[in-house]
Amino acid sequence: MVAGVSNRLDAYDLSMEGTVNLLEHQEQFLSKRLYSLDALRGFDMFWIIGAEDIIHGLAKYTHSPFWEVCSAQLRHPAWNGFTMYDLIFPLFIFLAGVSTPYSIGKALGEGVEKNVLLRRVIRRGLILFALGIIYNNGLSVKPLAEIRFSSVLGRIGITYMFANILYLYVKERGLAICFAGLLIGYYVVLKFMSAPGFAPGDLSIEGNFASYVDRILLPGKLSMGIHDTVGLFNNIPAIGNALAGIMVGIFLKKTNIGGREKALYLASTGFISLLMAQVWNLDFPINKNLWSSSFVLQTVGFSLLFFALFYYVIDVLGYKKWAFAFQVIGVNSILIYLSEKFIEWEYTAKKLFDWLYQMAGEPMTPMFAALAILLIKWLFLRLLYQKNLFLRV
Numbered sequence: 138m139v140a141g142v143s144n145r146l147d148a149y150d151l152s153m154e155g156t157v158n159l160l161e162h163q164e165q166f167l168s169k170r171l172y173s174l175d176a177l178r179g180f181d182m183f184w185i186i187g188a189e190d191i192i193h194g195l196a197k198y199t200h201s202p203f204w205e206v207c208s209a210q211l212r213h214p215a216w217n218g219f220t221m222y223d224l225i226f227p228l229f230i231f232l233a234g235v236s237t238p239y240s241i242g243k244a245l246g247e248g249v250e251k252n253v254l255l256r257r258v259i260r261r262g263l264i265l266f267a268l269g270i271i272y273n274n275g276l277s278v279k280p281l282a283e284i285r286f287s288s289v290l291g292r293i294g295i296t297y298m299f300a301n302i303l304y305l306y307v308k309e310r311g312l313a314i315c316f317a318g319l320l321i322g323y324y325v326v327l328k329f330m331s332a333p334g335f336a337p338g339d340l341s342i343e344g345n346f347a348s349y350v351d352r353i354l355l356p357g358k359l360s361m362g363i364h365d366t367v368g369l370f371n372n373i374p375a376i377g378n379a380l381a382g383i384m385v386g387i388f389l390k391k392t393n394i395g396g397r398e399k400a401l402y403l404a405s406t407g408f409i410s411l412l413m414a415q416v417w418n419l420d421f422p423i424n425k426n427l428w429s430s431s432f433v434l435q436t437v438g439f440s441l442l443f444f445a446l447f448y449y450v451i452d453v454l455g456y457k458k459w460a461f462a463f464q465v466i467g468v469n470s471i472l473i474y475l476s477e478k479f480i481e482w483e484y485t486a487k488k489l490f491d492w493l494y495q496m497a498g499e500p501m502t503p504m505f506a507a508l509a510i511l512l513i514k515w516l517f518l519r520l521l522y523q524k525n526l527f528l529r530v
Contacts, residue, residue, distance in 0.1 A: 190506075190511075262295060396449070
């Protein structure tokens, strides 16, 4: 899963200027953004940079039913089904969309031409796609058959690009129509088509139409051999997560509605989305691997609920200090995500805390190791924050 590249308006705006720029003035950087947006993004990333391993360690060590349930919620289902771990990636895409009216929308308001912004958006999407290939395969040269082209960063880039293009050229009501059209269109295709030799509407890993398209069109290797969890075809409904975020961002910028009312509206819409997801699940199962339309509604629903909570507590009520630890992660989330491939965090943690591992003993070592890695990553991000260093692409 992933995180956002920061720019002067929003760490997830992915403000790409062609090269990586690491310097930004913090006061200007933070004053023009929703504090809750960075905090929720950081909370989202918190789980995949180490917190999940702490929970798994607690479950293994204590055998407590509570921690075992929490641990199970931090693992993906094999195929159909949903756990809270499935929310991390789509929530990230959703938050990217929320930032769009505050970045691209601001540029439009300042008179920047749409064709200029279009080139910028496309460039950002392509750079993210390229970073995803590097993340998957490193910098070494490999045979084409051994390269995995689909990636988490690639999906972020593709969904960001297409959702922002729609934002540039489609009115607000049209965005809602596009959202519905993507989900319904994807449903119709998967419901009435399949891989050769399978009955129409087959949604198994072997027989579904999305995986079949990926096997035909995607070069290189797929993550599951005959299916890729972030394949080409199932980018179609994933754009819906970004569009939902964009519509939320547009709504938040309205000045004729109070903050409390906005939070209530977002939460209510979230519950409705969850209800619709359960109904659709009866015919089109909630499935992250396929990124089914019901999965989009499920994740949009939870994204709305989480965002409504963070927005109300942080931006409406003004309780910000508690969220600082998450904000530090949120403003440099793409950087910490990419660092997994270039920094030996486990080696660093072991060198610094091996004495603690020995004192804790073998059963607790994995949990303390996860805690040490998370702490080191956070201190690294805190240092960047203090030095006003934010990854921009």
